[in-house]
Amino acid sequence: xxxxxxxxxxxxxxxxxxxxxxxxxxxxxxxxxxxxxxxxxxxxxxxxxxxxxxxxxxxxxxxxxxxxxxxxxxxxxxxxxxxxxxxxxxxxxxxxxxxxxxxxxxxxxxxxxxxxxxxxxxxxxxxxxxxxxxxxxxxxxxxxxxxxxxxxxxxxxxxxxxxxxxxx
Amino acid sequence: xxxxxxxxxxxxxxxxxxxxxxxxxxxxxxxxxxxxxxxxxxxxxxxxxxxxxxxxxxxxxxxxxxxxxxxxxxxxxxxxxxxxxxxxxxxxxxxxxxxxxxxxxxxxxxxxxxxxxxxxxxxxxxxxxxxxxxxxxxxxxxxxxxxxxxxxxxxxxxxxxxxxxxxx
DNA sequence: TCAAGTCCGACTGAATCAGTCGCATATCTA
DNA sequence: TAGATATGCGACTGATTCAGTCGGACTTGA
Numbered sequence: 432x433x434x435x436x437x438x439x440x441x442x443x444x445x446x447x448x449x450x451x452x453x454x455x456x457x458x459x460x461x462x463x464x465x466x467x468x469x470x471x472x473x474x475x476x477x478x479x480x481x482x483x484x485x486x487x488x489x490x491x492x493x494x495x496x497x498x499x500x501x502x503x504x505x506x507x508x509x510x511x512x513x514x515x516x517x518x519x520x521x522x523x524x525x526x527x528x529x530x531x532x533x534x535x536x537x538x539x540x541x542x543x544x545x546x547x548x549x550x551x552x553x554x555x556x557x558x559x560x561x562x563x564x565x566x567x568x569x570x571x572x573x574x575x576x577x578x579x580x581x582x583x584x585x586x587x588x589x590x591x592x593x594x595x596x597x598x599x
Numbered sequence: 600x601x602x603x604x605x606x607x608x609x610x611x612x613x614x615x616x617x618x619x620x621x622x623x624x625x626x627x628x629x630x631x632x633x634x635x636x637x638x639x640x641x642x643x644x645x646x647x648x649x650x651x652x653x654x655x656x657x658x659x660x661x662x663x664x665x666x667x668x669x670x671x672x673x674x675x676x677x678x679x680x681x682x683x684x685x686x687x688x689x690x691x692x693x694x695x696x697x698x699x700x701x702x703x704x705x706x707x708x709x710x711x712x713x714x715x716x717x718x719x720x721x722x723x724x725x726x727x728x729x730x731x732x733x734x735x736x737x738x739x740x741x742x743x744x745x746x747x748x749x750x751x752x753x754x755x756x757x758x759x760x761x762x763x764x765x766x767x
Numbered sequence: 768t769c770a771a772g773t774c775c776g777a778c779t780g781a782a783t784c785a786g787t788c789g790c791a792t793a794t795c796t797a
Numbered sequence: 798t799a800g801a802t803a804t805g806c807g808a809c810t811g812a813t814t815c816a817g818t819c820g821g822a823c824t825t826g827a
Contacts, residue, residue: 492794539611660825
């Protein structure tokens with residue numbers, strides 16, 4: 432459980448590839464699909480969602496393809512996942528109580544919601560750029576875009592949020 | 600996506616209830632189900648898994664029911680989820696490469712695995728006891744069983760900023 | 768020994784996921 | 798201008814997983 436869907440997986444692979452190679456020219460869905468052994472049509476649908484989500488820009492026509500809409504250092508993994516798979520919630524029942532009939536009875540939702548927030552924050556700190564080269568993460572430590580941080584559960588989170596968030 | 604199944608949800612609710620009330624006598628699946636409006640048989644199955652997983656002890660017979668196998672302070676949320684829903688993996692393809700045909704091509708797996716580990720650390724730090732009373736978590740801060748967790752992402756430590764999330 | 772009460776394993780609809788197909792639209796090149 | 802190439806979009810199908818139900822096996826207490 433708690434696993435990402437293949438769609439999100441494919442989406443991240445594509446985004447990472449575009450971050451690495453798509454600097455100049457657009458890359459077509461076909462090329463991406465062939466490069467990673469992903470079904471073309473499936474990937475195309477995912478890329479379309481990313482376009483609608485504002486993370487990619489598409490270019491139609493013969494020399495068309497996809498390009499990142501922003502600097503990869505400003506696109507978080509969380510955004511990609513959220514665009515493809517929808518909002519990620521840890522608890523089965525969403526924020527609204529209306530749909531959950533035992534809202535008043537269910538007493539674990541609140542603590543779990545906090546855990547969910549922690550996970551989201553971890554994912555929001557990781558950018559597409561960070562996926563690029565794992566070995567570079569050491570060097571990235573100094574970079575302002577990826578600063579050290581502390582995770583605390585319960586209702587308190589210590590340490591000032593010095594790090595700038597990737598996009599808000 | 601990335602949401603817990605209802606089963607895990609029910610399981611956590613039950614564990615929490617047992618941590619609060621099941622000190623002396625065993626509590627039957629029926630009582631638990633009625634208390635939270637959960638289908639009896641569905642809950643029973645979940646409780647059975649928790650027994651097999653070594654987190655609960657079952658007592659058959661007229662006055663039977665379930666009791667926690669260990670101190671609730673020593674049972675992590677991660678354990679409960681893992682017993683009910685199986686090992687939680689962020690990536691679609693598991694650790695073994697055999698089943699994933701584009702193992703060599705998929706380049707995002709390694710960074711995602713680290714994220715997965717971070718999430719697991721967060722969940723393993725949270726115990727059933729911590730779910731008990733959210734208001735007490737402030738006091739629990741001093742308790743040795745619940746020390747501030749540090750989430751490490753790869754070689755760098757990542758921190759969720761407090762307060763609100765980056766909306767996208 | 769009987770009966771009440773409980774745990775336990777197999778089974779059946781329902782929902783979601785992964786991938787496919789076909790057609791419309793836009794752009795570039797000859 | 799016509800053809801080739803590429804994205805954009807909706808509907809569809811098979812497979813997997815989830816949620817919940819049913820009947821049987823076991824233990825306990827009178």
